[in-house]
Amino acid sequence: MPHPPDLFDRKARRRARDRAAPGFAHHAFLKEALLDDLVDRLTGFGIDPQRVLDLGAHDGRLAARLPGARVIAADSGFRFARAAGGVACDEDLLPFADACFDAVVSAASLGGVNDLPGALVQVRRALRPDGIFLAAFVAGTSLAAERARLLDAEAALRGGASPRLHPMVDPRQAPSLLQRAGLADPVVDVAEVTVRYAAPGAALADLRGMGESNVLAARSRTPAGRRLRTALEAAFADARDADGRIAVTLQIVTLTGRRPGVL
Numbered sequence: 001m002p003h004p005p006d007l008f009d010r011k012a013r014r015r016a017r018d019r020a021a022p023g024f025a026h027h028a029f030l031k032e033a034l035l036d037d038l039v040d041r042l043t044g045f046g047i048d049p050q051r052v053l054d055l056g057a058h059d060g061r062l063a064a065r066l067p068g069a070r071v072i073a074a075d076s077g078f079r080f081a082r083a084a085g086g087v088a089c090d091e092d093l094l095p096f097a098d099a100c101f102d103a104v105v106s107a108a109s110l111g112g113v114n115d116l117p118g119a120l121v122q123v124r125r126a127l128r129p130d131g132i133f134l135a136a137f138v139a140g141t142s143l144a145a146e147r148a149r150l151l152d153a154e155a156a157l158r159g160g161a162s163p164r165l166h167p168m169v170d171p172r173q174a175p176s177l178l179q180r181a182g183l184a185d186p187v188v189d190v191a192e193v194t195v196r197y198a199a200p201g202a203a204l205a206d207l208r209g210m211g212e213s214n215v216l217a218a219r220s221r222t223p224a225g226r227r228l229r230t231a232l233e234a235a236f237a238d239a240r241d242a243d244g245r246i247a248v249t250l251q252i253v254t255l256t257g258r259r260p261g262v263l
Contacts (some may be wrong), residue, residue, distance in 0.1 A: 004086070005112045005217065007167070008014060009091060010076070011114060011250050012215040017058075017077025020211035021027070024080075027209030031058055033193070034107040034252065039065045041134055041256065042103060047101035053126060055091055058107020060084025072101075075109075077211060089137060090259035092119035099128045111169060112212065120181035120257075127259035133183060136258040139169040140251035146203070148235060171253045183257030191252050196245040200236045201229075203248055 019028070037064075039047040042049070046118045049069050052064040062197035065158050071085025071206050074094070089095050091106070113119050123133050171190045178186035197203045207213055222249035239246050 001211070002214075007217060008114050009215050009217045009219075010114070012139045013211075014076050014078065014084070014192055016208075016213045016215055017075065017211035018079045019098040020209055021059065021077060021079035021083060021208055024211070025125060027206050028058070028061070030193070030210065030250070031061065031136075035065060035105075037254070038105050038107055038134045038136055041254075042132060045132055047102065047132065051101050053096065054084070054105040055085070055104055055106035055123070055125075057081070057084045057086055058108070060086060062105060069102075072096075075178055079209075090114075092122065094119075094122045094126060096126045098125045099131075101126050102128055103134070106137070108137055108210070110135050111137040111139055112166060112215065116152045116169065116182060117177055120177055120183065124182045124259050128239055129261040131259045131260055133255070133257045133259070136252055136254040137169075138180045138250050139174075140171045143248065145239070146200075146236075146248065147149075149239070160237045166212075167213070171251070171254065174253055174255055178255060178257045181257070182260070183256050184260045185256070187256040189254040191245070191254070191255075193250045193252055195248050195250065196241070196243075197248060198245055200233060200246060203246070236241065 043064040050068055051065070051070045052069045053064070054060060054071050054073045057075045058082060060071070060073040069195070073081065073084035074089050074091075075081045075084060076088065076090045078088045087095065090112045091110060104127060105245060110119065143165050150165065164227065171188060174188040175186050178188070191217060195203075236246055241247060
């Protein structure tokens with residue numbers, strides 16, 4: 001069977017993460033929150049992992065939370081991989097041997113993977129028997145209102161609209177993804193996080209600073225331009241709360257699974 005075309009432009013994603021790397025610390029609040037939760041969950045398993053894969057590592061800040069483990073960082077961005085002292089690779093193209101990690105942890109990265117089912121299969125193979133997989137990323141209904149406003153504003157101005165926000169993984173499909181990958185004891189949790197911004201531009205700056213700017217293969221290569229930016233500002237005016245700020249709601253899906261042990 002022919003391989004379906006990539007949804008995300010791999011080269012553009014790498015460039016976006018490379019551009020974000022120098023200033024990532026200023027936009028790492030979501031990464032920090034997700035890592036705190038994932039490490040708490042990992043501790044709850046009562047294991048002492050000796051070798052951990054930090055998948056989609058960004059600048060490698062997981063390692064400081066697991067001082068007793070050897071943490072191998074992997075990121076699709078060259079600059080992030082270098083900053084973390086790790087390996088540059090896409091999450092669905094892992095270069096690691098089978099059964100070489102006690103745990104695989106991924107925070108805020110799997111939402112932009114072309115072949116998520118394939119990535120989960122590779123994660124399962126990289127885990128040792130009874131090894132733990134933990135991941136959290138933006139999914140579901142995140143940015144739904146913002147997506148609609150972007151499309152409406154551009155359609156009104158140009159008579160058509162380019163996709164500017166990434167499609168999201170449906171949390172209802174996540175349990176079957178884990179099961180199809182061969183991961184046992186699948187658990188999927190969904191939570192919401194609300195971030196309030198003074199202006200739409202601040203939210204877009206955070207997305208760029210996280211390395212999550214638009215890298216869709218079908219994206220328009222035409223710059224937004226001043227007229228479209230003005231139209232977007234007007235479209236978001238009615239979304240402001242009593243304090244004049246814009247609330248952006250993110251749905252976070254957290255996946256947990258285990259590579260089955262040897263029978």
